[in-house]
Amino acid sequence: MARSQWGSRLGFILAAAGSAIGLGAIWKFPYVASQNGGGAFLLIFIGFVFTLGIVMMMAEMALGRAAHSSAVGAFRKMGGKHWALVGYMGVLVGFLILSFYSVVGGWTIAYIAKSIGGEIISSDAKVLGGIFTGFISSPSEPLFYHAAFMALTVGVVLGGVQKGIENLSKFLMPALFVMMLVLIVRGLFLPGALDGVAYFLDPDFSKVSAKTIIDALGLAFFSLSLGMGAMITYGSYVEKDTSIPGSAAWVVLLTTVVCLLAGLMVLPAVFAFGFDPSAGPGLTFITMPAVFAKMVGGQLFAVVFFVLLLVAALTSAVSLMEVVTSFMIDEFHMRRVQAALLMASLMFVLGVPASLSLGIWSEYTLFGKGVFDLLDYATSNVLMPLGGVLLALLAGWKIWPQIEVQLAVGTRSSALWLPAMKLTCRYIAPALIGFVLVNGL
Ligand code: PHE
Numbered sequence: 001m002a003r004s005q006w007g008s009r010l011g012f013i014l015a016a017a018g019s020a021i022g023l024g025a026i027w028k029f030p031y032v033a034s035q036n037g038g039g040a041f042l043l044i045f046i047g048f049v050f051t052l053g054i055v056m057m058m059a060e061m062a063l064g065r066a067a068h069s070s071a072v073g074a075f076r077k078m079g080g081k082h083w084a085l086v087g088y089m090g091v092l093v094g095f096l097i098l099s100f101y102s103v104v105g106g107w108t109i110a111y112i113a114k115s116i117g118g119e120i121i122s123s124d125a126k127v128l129g130g131i132f133t134g135f136i137s138s139p140s141e142p143l144f145y146h147a148a149f150m151a152l153t154v155g156v157v158l159g160g161v162q163k164g165i166e167n168l169s170k171f172l173m174p175a176l177f178v179m180m181l182v183l184i185v186r187g188l189f190l191p192g193a194l195d196g197v198a199y200f201l202d203p204d205f206s207k208v209s210a211k212t213i214i215d216a217l218g219l220a221f222f223s224l225s226l227g228m229g230a231m232i233t234y235g236s237y238v239e240k241d242t243s244i245p246g247s248a249a250w251v252v253l254l255t256t257v258v259c260l261l262a263g264l265m266v267l268p269a270v271f272a273f274g275f276d277p278s279a280g281p282g283l284t285f286i287t288m289p290a291v292f293a294k295m296v297g298g299q300l301f302a303v304v305f306f307v308l309l310l311v312a313a314l315t316s317a318v319s320l321m322e323v324v325t326s327f328m329i330d331e332f333h334m335r336r337v338q339a340a341l342l343m344a345s346l347m348f349v350l351g352v353p354a355s356l357s358l359g360i361w362s363e364y365t366l367f368g369k370g371v372f373d374l375l376d377y378a379t380s381n382v383l384m385p386l387g388g389v390l391l392a393l394l395a396g397w398k399i400w401p402q403i404e405v406q407l408a409v410g411t412r413s414s415a416l417w418l419p420a421m422k423l424t425c426r427y428i429a430p431a432l433i434g435f436v437l438v439n440g441l
Contacts, residue, residue: 003236004237005038005237005239006166006237006238008240009239009243010170011166011167012238012242012247013247015166015169015315016164016231016234016247017169017173017250017254017255018168018169018315019172019230019231019315019318019319020223020225020254020316021223021255021312022223022312022313023101023104023225023257023309023310023313023316024219024315024327025255025258025262025315026258026284026312027104027160027220027284029045029263030263030283031280031282031284032215032219033200033263034267034277034283035215035278035281036207036212037202037204037208037212038200038202038207038214038267039199039202039204040204040212041207041208041212041215041216042201042203042263044212044213045216045220048217048220049224049255049256050154050256050434051424052388052424053220053221053224053226054252055424055429056221056226056227056391056392057224057231057248057252058245058319058407058421059391059392059395059403059407059421059425060226060229060230060232060391061234061235061238061244061247061248062080062392062395062403062406062407063232063235063391063395063399063403064233064234065235065236065238065240065244065398066078066402066403066406069202069330070089070227070229070232070327070330071090071186071233071323071326071327072088072090072091072208072229072327073087073330075087077321078394078398078402079394079399085088086231086387086390087327088388089383089386090228090229090232090387091228091229091324091327092324092383093227093383093384093387094230094323096350096375096378096379097228097320098153098321098324099348099351099354099375100315100346100351100354100372100376101313101316101317102347102348103146103149103349103351103355105150105152105153105310106143106145106146106147106148106149106355107135107136107145107285108149108306108309108310108313109140109148109149109310110135110141111306111309112307115302115303115305116299116303118299119131120233120302121299122289122290122293123273123294123306124290125273125286125290127261128286129275129279130170130286132286133282136358136359137358137360137362138359139356139359139360142221142358142371146348146351146355147316148272149310149313149314150154150348150351152346153318153321154321154344156318156321157321157325157336158336158340159392165315165318168311168315169315172308172315173254173315176258176312177258177261178264179304180258180265181261182301183288183291183301183437184265187265187266187269187272190263190268190269190272190273191272192203192271193234193268193269193271193272194268194417195268195271196268196270196277197264197268197271198273199267199277200264200267210439213439214381214437214440216440217381217433218381218385219380221388222384222396223259223381224251224252224378225316226384226387226388227305227383227384227385227387227391228318228379228384229387229402232284233323233326236327242409243410244389244406244410245411266284269287273287273351275287280319284309288305289302292305303310313330324347338353354371354372354375355372355375356371357370357372357373358372382437382440385433385436385437386433387436392426392429392430395425396425396426400425403425404418407421
């Protein structure tokens with residue numbers, strides 16, 4: 001069977017942006033930025049995104065197209081049998097991420113239900129905080145929604161990702177933008193909101209520590225879907241004559257804009273309602289309902305907001321599932337249905353302790369972190385950057401000519417930046433990421 005391809009360049013860009021833009025940009029970014037002092041974090045994050053981020057994005061897409069194969073196969077074909085290990089690590093990372101990602105994806109479904117039921121329409125911070133904490137720490141309710149989210153993800157992957165995802169992304173990504181703009185405008189008119197904007201944009205470098213830098217790097221990898229093979233897999237579906245640098249630049253730009261918009265959407269409201277900006281994972285789920293409660297037709301906006309959060313999460317989850325599924329199909333010659341169902345069941349099971357670690361199992365910790373936090377930390381802050389270093393080394397030293405050929409396609413410029421990219425892959429990325437990683441451990 002001929003390998004699937006994207007229908008158009010725009011479709012590819014929006015599908016890749018769909019993978020990138022997800023809970024990372026909309027849910028994680030605002031609270032991680034707040035925990036790390038706002039503006040200074042933003043600058044460091046943007047610094048990583050537009051240097052390492054864009055280079056890694058191009059390298060992954062180029063590797064995927066050159067090898068015409070998903071993660072493990074791509075590393076094996078291009079690098080040799082030992083390099084296949086990096087591909088295996090990527091598949092494992094995809095597996096680990098989706099197991100806790102699906103728990104949060106489930107929260108978005110639950111919040112759609114709670115918005116429809118009117119349960120969370122309140123402007124009282126204490127009430128909303130209580131509802132959220134009560135919900136995520138309850139032993140059974142989040143598991144039900146976790147299962148529902150995983151089932152939805154499997155459903156999309158089974159239905160065929162290219163046409164399904166591509167068309168879905170083309171329709172829903174623009175809708176996401178519009179909704180965010182509406183909510184930002186409303187949020188900015190709340191009394192006290194401008195303090196939040198100032199907090200978000202004013203860099204306070206006294207707050208910068210080793211942790212800030214590691215968190216920024218980890219979040220950059222996580223929110224751009226880098227270092228684990230998703231962009232390799234998506235790149236393998238790109239047509240021969242599509243420009244990779246141009247597409248990668250769009251994906252990085254769109255994702256960064258959504259991160260900024262998410263900060264502007266959540267933080268002003270946090271200040272207006274007197275929440276603690278370093279409140280953590282609950283930030284989006286607690287503060288946004290408070291904004292809705294103040295809006296005319298707020299309940300409708302709440303439903304729409306959580307639907308869009310679900311959609312953002314779903315297009316990302318599908319790319320994670322595709323990495324794991326295509327691996328089982330290619331390596332074990334499984335049928336797509338079998339592969340997807342088997343993997344989804346296993347990931348569901350691992351998600352159970354992750355979810356319970358936010359409630360009844362919170363006393364079980366390793367390195368001071370519960371299962372949920374451990375999965376999140378190990379993947380974003382350790383394994384994805386490590387995958388990035390290894391990919392950079394392979395691209396820069398071993399297969400640079402093949403990468404260069406892919407990047408030159410459809411690019412009109414005299415390719416002045418190609419030597420800079422080679423230098424980044426060879427020295428800068430490994431040194432910089434390596435330094436941050438070693439300091440972090
Ligand atoms: N980028 C996605 C997000 O921000 C998460 C993700 C990571 C998706 C890795 C695919 C691969 O939500």
